[in-house]
Amino acid sequence: MNNEEAKLILQAYRPGGEDSVDPQFREALEQARLDPDLGAWLANELELDQRIGGKFRDSVTPPVHLKSRLLAQRKIVKPVVWWRQPAWQLAAACFAALLILGVFWNRFEGRNGFPAYRAEMADFVGHRLDRLDLMSHDLAEVRRWLKDQAGQGELLLPAGLERRPSLGCRLMDWQQHKVSLVCFDLGNGHVAHLLVIDRTALPDAPAESPVFTQISDVATVGWSRGEKTYLVASQGGSQLDLMKLF
Amino acid sequence: MNEADYEQAVSAHYTALYAFGYSLAGNADDACELAQEAFSRLLMKGGQIRDTAKIKSWLFTTLYRVFLGWKSRQSRLPHFEIESVSDELPAIAPEHVDVLENDIVRLALLQLEEHYRLPLVLFYLNDHSYEEIATVLDVPIGTVMSRLSRGKAQLREKLLACAVDRQPQSKTIRLDLKSRTAP
Secondary structure, eight states, X not given: OOXXXXXXXXXXXXXXXXXXXXXXHHHHHHHHXXXXXXXXXXXXXXXXXXXXXXXXXXXXXXXXXXXXXXXXXXXXXXXXOGGGSOHHXXXXXXXXXXXXXXXXXXXXXXXXXXXXXXXXXXXXXXXXXXXXXEEOSOHHHHHHXXXXXXXXXXXOOOHHHHTSOXXXXXXXXETTEEEEEEEEEXXXXXXXXXXEEEGGGOTTOOOXXXXXXXXXXXXXXXXXETTEEEEEEEETOOHHHHXXXX | OOHHHHHHHHHHHHHHHHHHHHHHHSSHHHHHHHHHHHHHHHHHHGGGOOOGGGHHHHHHHHHHHHHHHHHHHHOOOOOOOOOOOOOOOOOOOXXXXXXXXXXXXXXXXXXXXXXXXXXXXXXXXXXXXXHHHXXXXXXXXXXXXXXHHHHHHHHHHHHHHXXXXXXXXXXXXXXXXXXXXXX
């Protein structure tokens, strides 16, 4: 260890604590004991740290009420052990827990269903889409990119969408499932965002017949084909625009 | 955690915890709230801490995480990694510090960038080994050492500038300032 290394270590050293028994500090301290220059440097360092630290600690004193507030918290947030509770309280707590579990289960189911996916994707493409991973008007290139990047199988698109020029694509995650987004120019100033996800990701995925839904200012249509579930969302677009795709 | 343990934890750590919260938030109100939140979580989850010697680190780590939670709602934290330490320590003598008021030292410390300020505050609170500082801040030990070194250099530079203002007659300090390598 040279003196520069020793200085780096000794700058983290404070006497009188656990640092003294640390092997790294001990070696550096021993070096400072043997080298008068390093020793003088360390003495100056410790003196400086002591004065700076003392002034800092003196300058940040808690308000007088803080300790009493903290002690009062134990009355407010006092956990009661379950075996000390009366039986009726336990029964009520169990009932409440079951009720909450039921609500959460329903919500959990709801969060993972197709309506939740559709709503979240509609909101995303309508208001939060900020970039694409690949910009290309060539749908074949987009398909190749998705296949290479995400192992995305063949996209089975309706004829109306196949004819539209693509704008690009992006890979995303939803509830830990991969979602491929491909954007198409509808030609009337609107964009159709196609979102493709594994059918198994949605327990209530729509059947092969398209299901049209308007979510706020976003027109959507969802359907499943093969192993995939498809969703097209178009902000400002109309249901009629989407019907023309099929 | 029983009431006696909790009271003991409050008495032993609330001052340093408040100071750490202050160094994070920069004001007394938020520092109080951070301390209250950390102790509130201790009340609720303290039973999970098997080793009572770990309560101190647990409190500081919890307070820091609470603060990061606050901050992440505002913006993503910048991430800095320090490869090496090259700053020279400014030539400041212990007596220069004596002419400075406590508040000047605190303000100078608070002006440092967060990734230098936090390890330095924990260091000056004298409550933590450098290994504990690494645990609280969730960074490697080597990073703590390099941040302490660079943080000290920056702090002393600020303090020296303040000391020069207080002692305009001191030639030595002026010469030190001129000869000092720019960071």
